[in-house]
Amino acid sequence: MPSLKYSIGVDLGGTTVKSGLVSSDGKIHEQFTLPSLGNEGPKVVIGQIKKAIHEVLQCVDGKSIEGIGVGAPGVVVKKGGIVKNPPNLSGWNEIPLGDELHKVFRMNVEVENDANAAAIAEAKFGAGKKYPDFLFVIWGTGVGGGIISDGKIYRGPFGGAGEIGHISINYNGAKCNCGAKGCVEAYIGQKHLSRRTAKILKNHPRSKILQLVGGDLSKIEPLHISLAADAGDKIARGILVEAGTFLGVAVGAVMNTLDFRVSIIGGGISAAGKYVFDAITESAKVHVLKPLRKDIMVIPAVLGNSAGILGAAGLLL
Amino acid sequence: MPSLKYSIGVDLGGTTVKSGLVSSDGKIHEQFTLPSLGNEGPKVVIGQIKKAIHEVLQCVDGKSIEGIGVGAPGVVVKKGGIVKNPPNLSGWNEIPLGDELHKVFRMNVEVENDANAAAIAEAKFGAGKKYPDFLFVIWGTGVGGGIISDGKIYRGPFGGAGEIGHISINYNGAKCNCGAKGCVEAYIGQKHLSRRTAKILKNHPRSKILQLVGGDLSKIEPLHISLAADAGDKIARGILVEAGTFLGVAVGAVMNTLDFRVSIIGGGISAAGKYVFDAITESAKVHVLKPLRKDIMVIPAVLGNSAGILGAAGLLL
Numbered sequence: 001m002p003s004l005k006y007s008i009g010v011d012l013g014g015t016t017v018k019s020g021l022v023s024s025d026g027k028i029h030e031q032f033t034l035p036s037l038g039n040e041g042p043k044v045v046i047g048q049i050k051k052a053i054h055e056v057l058q059c060v061d062g063k064s065i066e067g068i069g070v071g072a073p074g075v076v077v078k079k080g081g082i083v084k085n086p087p088n089l090s091g092w093n094e095i096p097l098g099d100e101l102h103k104v105f106r107m108n109v110e111v112e113n114d115a116n117a118a119a120i121a122e123a124k125f126g127a128g129k130k131y132p133d134f135l136f137v138i139w140g141t142g143v144g145g146g147i148i149s150d151g152k153i154y155r156g157p158f159g160g161a162g163e164i165g166h167i168s169i170n171y172n173g174a175k176c177n178c179g180a181k182g183c184v185e186a187y188i189g190q191k192h193l194s195r196r197t198a199k200i201l202k203n204h205p206r207s208k209i210l211q212l213v214g215g216d217l218s219k220i221e222p223l224h225i226s227l228a229a230d231a232g233d234k235i236a237r238g239i240l241v242e243a244g245t246f247l248g249v250a251v252g253a254v255m256n257t258l259d260f261r262v263s264i265i266g267g268g269i270s271a272a273g274k275y276v277f278d279a280i281t282e283s284a285k286v287h288v289l290k291p292l293r294k295d296i297m298v299i300p301a302v303l304g305n306s307a308g309i310l311g312a313a314g315l316l317l
Numbered sequence: 318m319p320s321l322k323y324s325i326g327v328d329l330g331g332t333t334v335k336s337g338l339v340s341s342d343g344k345i346h347e348q349f350t351l352p353s354l355g356n357e358g359p360k361v362v363i364g365q366i367k368k369a370i371h372e373v374l375q376c377v378d379g380k381s382i383e384g385i386g387v388g389a390p391g392v393v394v395k396k397g398g399i400v401k402n403p404p405n406l407s408g409w410n411e412i413p414l415g416d417e418l419h420k421v422f423r424m425n426v427e428v429e430n431d432a433n434a435a436a437i438a439e440a441k442f443g444a445g446k447k448y449p450d451f452l453f454v455i456w457g458t459g460v461g462g463g464i465i466s467d468g469k470i471y472r473g474p475f476g477g478a479g480e481i482g483h484i485s486i487n488y489n490g491a492k493c494n495c496g497a498k499g500c501v502e503a504y505i506g507q508k509h510l511s512r513r514t515a516k517i518l519k520n521h522p523r524s525k526i527l528q529l530v531g532g533d534l535s536k537i538e539p540l541h542i543s544l545a546a547d548a549g550d551k552i553a554r555g556i557l558v559e560a561g562t563f564l565g566v567a568v569g570a571v572m573n574t575l576d577f578r579v580s581i582i583g584g585g586i587s588a589a590g591k592y593v594f595d596a597i598t599e600s601a602k603v604h605v606l607k608p609l610r611k612d613i614m615v616i617p618a619v620l621g622n623s624a625g626i627l628g629a630a631g632l633l634l
Contacts, residue, residue: 133474156576157450259473
């Protein structure tokens, strides 16, 4: 067995910065969580990132470190590790985060979009280990994704590939925040699901979903619906099956385009039961070319919240 | 200036086999067209391909030839040049066309899917020369395509990438021959356009379209509608603008997925006027993420019927 390599993974979000020491077998040895202070501007946020890295460095214990990987929201330009317009981090336009961290820590630094980092994590350490080509989908507040092609992340010419949330599944459909009509995110993103679920729950006040959000309809996330569905709540199941059917249309579009057979679904929904994945699979099968149908697979991501740190660290491993 | 290289390009279709001697500056020096005899089984078809190649070899005039490239319908497996289930060639299951031709001609032989070959032609010699990344669309009887990524064809894991005709633009939309609902091909493929146009023409018997097909409504192809539209026929223009708007939804889906900005449209429609391309562009812009919108370009292919030979030959140049 080859000896293990180590790197530092950083998962930057709007609320927290998470960091960890990761080995090349996909284990997180030490992990830290700090507030990202996203409202206080990039200088403060970068300070928090540095702190999170320092925390890990104190636990390295003489191990040789390959470098630092960062998963960040927004579009990332690889050269310089530039993070552009990350949602939920205010006052942030274009910042060469990679160069900034390299100056301080004098190590290799790689920055990647957070959805891409999660896709890389599933490819290297998770549900995608067996599949050289798959579409990774994050289904949470919004719908994002990443493309793994021949074992590597496909970034596209400008680093933004995999944004499947704004594939239109109905040219004359529901209006999306982005201004377009029928984006899959406008059907299955948190806001839509929450709104739709809230409407339905008015006639079903005993649904498990209501208990899970403490009666606050504004707090419904896909995770709550899926937890309720797993507990047998029929209302929740119906909503998720319908949402899965919508997602399958977009997944099918990507599979036709890239000739892929496998999609791995992460985000809150990845905890949901088989019925959701069956719904996505069936819908994707209906919407791909015939020769692809029998091989279509839609499976849950397995790394959960660790995917961010693991994928970021995986950039160096 | 580097000295020119030469190769032989073969464009295999259901009706004809075309062959040509092509130089690395994208010129076809000699060109031959034979019937492909697609109904008489693969042996006969392969015989015609060989004849077409022999015709070219007689004009080579001592030039060194890099090899033979073939563009074929159906899915192509690169190893062995296997052509799988080509539509319009009967009795053809899986045939190692590349190996067969190599045995006879003792040259490098490369086989590629015909839409991919046309995409390669536009990338090397045509409208795509300036663009390392673009979606190529063939809009004719059906809707097919090819993906050029970083200057090279993206084949996907099984060689079938770029099949955008069966992207659903309406999950509950028009029924397609493939069994799915809302495929863009079910809106803008020849059959749909013909049916839709025929219906409209009943109330507009003076439309140019009718003259162009000699009054035979069953013969309407996108080319006729576009010729009529170019001649000022308002009915034809309306139909094409609507169809372009539909195509733009699918083009937008691919641009979001791959973070592309450019699409090149070939097939009969590439002869159509600016208004069609404006319609596709506007619709694609509406259906991509905001940061992409200002850079979206949809432009006509420029190589027309020569794209098949040029792209096939280009596999060796």
